[in-house]
Amino acid sequence: MNALAPSLARIGAMVLRYWYLLSNSWPRAIELVYWPTVNMLTWGFVQLYVAQNSSFFANAVGLFVGGLLLWDVLLRSQQGFAFAFLEELWSRNLGNLLMSPLRPWEFVAALMVISMVRLAIGMIPVTLIAIPLFGFNLWSLGLPLAAFFAALVMTGWSLGLVIVGLLLRHGLGAEALSWSLMFVLLPLTCVYYPADTLPLVMRPIAWSLPPTWVFEGLRALVIHHEFRTDLMLGAFALDAVFFAGALVAFWRLLASARRAGTLLQQGE
């Protein structure tokens, strides 16, 4: 425990840094809630409309809203991770941090913690709004929700790690990936429709992504009221592979940045 104390102190310092940023800047805090709310309202009303015209959807309350809320968990965990790092580039503070005793793994741990904080600020109010408006209580999913959440956050962190590695190596030139990379997964991870809907050629790609297993699991729960452990195990197994790969990519990109001297040139 004593050996870990200095690391925990430094991780705490970085979390405090990001907490100060959020508490000092109300537009940042509002932005965390704004988009999830707008998305949830849009898809919630789509679901209401479809349910009025289809007995299938009428009996599967929360299919769209549940998918959307879990998609936001995936998206916001990645963006919360990468955006916290981007703050260091935008404020030209990275040199101060890299020259400090902060170890790279401690930096990564702090980004994970703050991504959870940002996710909680953004998602908890939205999930509560969904209960009276659309009759969907995400929290009523209970233990499966914890499993869905953990699997999606792992995927979000994996992508966040790769993005941060690319930012270290290529500077703000790689900034656009922080905003857009996750959206490549939106059609492939089958958030709103079963994987069987995809053309045959795309299905192996979809099933190679951990979120596909999670969203299939959500549909099994919402439509058939059945928690599919096989799907969750598949998601976690793939997550383990993704996270290990992301760690390797991050360390390689960091080493490459040290060789190329880009840690001191973090502009565009």
Add this chain to the structure above:
Amino acid sequence: MADASAEPALVVRDLVKHFGAVRAVDGVSFELPRGRVLGLLGGNGAGKTTTIGMLMGLIDPDAGAIRVLGHAMPRERDAVLERMNFESPYVDMPHRLTVRQNLKVFGRLYRVPRLEEKIAALAADFELGPFLDRPAGRLSAGQKTRVALAKALINAPDVLLLDEPTASLDPDTADWVRGRLETYRAATGATILLASHNMPEVERLCDDVVLMSEGRVAERGSPAELRARFGCDTLEEVFLLVARRRRASEAETAA
């Protein structure tokens, strides 16, 4: 095992760094004994920033060795970073955080004991009181430099790396900064590496000077030795002579 505390604060041996075809640092060697101030001089592209980057462990050298406080860099950087710090006008503190919040964060990163007392002492030393609770992004250039110096000294570093600490400051503020650095060195016996283009500043603060050109050490010695060697009245004249000698050599090679 050799006594690390007996080694010079900085030892640089045959340092080489290429960026593609560009040889940014080409066989640089120097030592900086503990408690001394070394000026690292050179024109744009001379290799100063790359050398400092390698000293900080942010750039991997292609060849050569660096030891800081007896530890090999970058391999053992974790063993020395709590005893080092740096300041540069090209690196900022987070703009949205207040000065006090910034100092708290960096104090915790460096695990400074009795942090509140330390911040109060730095605020008094660097006259930060009037803007201690103002966002760092709303400070003037001079105020930012004072805050950056307070951050650089928050862990009372044994080795301080300064990259043009008075760039873009008015003469009065720059003089004030130099005075604070002299006070800190006198009080702690810290070792300081100062990269600067300001020759009067180097003459005032530095015991020794390494003058770099085209990635190599062109000249070294105390400011007085360099002036005597070139028969100049000021270090600025020495700098200009070395720079012109390099340009003449380039022209000769091209011809």
